[in-house]
Amino acid sequence: xxxxxxxxxxxxxxxxxxxxxxxxxxxxxxxxxxxxxxxxxxxxxxxxxxxxxxxxxxxxxxxxxxxxxxxxxxxxxxxxxxxxxxxxxxxxxxxxxxxxxxxxxxxxxxxxxxxxxxxxxxxxxxxxxxxxxxxxxxxxxxxxxxxxxxxxxxxxxxxxxxxxxxxxxxxxxxxxxxxxxxxxxxx
Numbered sequence: 667x668x669x670x671x672x673x674x675x676x677x678x679x680x681x682x683x684x685x686x687x688x689x690x691x692x693x694x695x696x697x698x699x700x701x702x703x704x705x706x707x708x709x710x711x712x713x714x715x716x717x718x719x720x721x722x723x724x725x726x727x728x729x730x731x732x733x734x735x736x737x738x739x740x741x742x743x744x745x746x747x748x749x750x751x752x753x754x755x756x757x758x759x760x761x762x763x764x765x766x767x768x769x770x771x772x773x774x775x776x777x778x779x780x781x782x783x784x785x786x787x788x789x790x791x792x793x794x795x796x797x798x799x800x801x802x803x804x805x806x807x808x809x810x811x812x813x814x815x816x817x818x819x820x821x822x823x824x825x826x827x828x829x830x831x832x833x834x835x836x837x838x839x840x841x842x843x844x845x846x847x848x849x850x851x852x853x
Contacts, residue, residue: 668724671711675704681751683726685711694726697754701728716747725751735759742791744784752778764832766792770807772828810841819849 671694673687683702684691694711696702711726712733725747727733732754739750739762753762756777765773766789774785807828814824827848833841 667715668713671713671724671726672708674706674708675702678702678704683711685709685726692724694724695751696726697732697751714747727754729759731759735762738792739788742784742788744787745780749779749784753780761832768807768832768836769793770828770832772807772811772825773830773832775825776829806838806841809838810845813838813842814845814849823849 671685671687671692673685673692675683676686676691677684678699681699682693682695683699684693686692694713711728712730713727714725714733714737716723716725725736727736736747736750736754739745739753740747753774757765757773761773764770769789771782771785771789774780774788775782780788811821811824811828815821824845827845830848831841831844833844836844
């Protein structure tokens with residue numbers, strides 16, 4: 667297993683970079699190519715080697731924390747390397763950990779390739795693995811969603827607002843207050 671590569675970036679593609687290490691160019695898929703530029707400076711890229719029956723490729727990360735979140739995400743049933751990379755493109759590791767710890771299905775659903783079922787599976791499988799002592803009721807954000815629907819807010823507006831709230835230790839009432847403030851600013 668290749669854990670890291672140290673070299674310079676010789677090419678930046680749509681969803682990959684090429685890093686040259688001792689005259690060998692490694693194609694490495696990354697979450698966001700905007701984080702990388704062609705350069706003569708050496709960088710360290712932490713990697714994960716994906717090996718499937720019909721393909722092999724490297725996935726790269728700027729930090730060990732990002733790599734660890736990726737590896738943890740792909741351990742969830744139904745979440746593959748491409749989906750995990752897509753999630754890391756739109757959210758940093760801290761945001762993902764916070765969403766999982768706070769049972770925020772709405773936040774996870776906004777990430778590419780993750781629907782209601784996958785978001786629930788991620789929370790079920792990873793709650794407590796990424797952060798010790800995480801709190802929150804698994805149904806808390808659903809309760810908030812239903813309460814806001816009862817108050818007459820549109821489902822799309824509710825989901826948009828809930829996808830921005832990641833409060834690990836907040837009560838249901840606290841989340842409702844935060845959501846109402848955000849919904850009030852939108853109208």
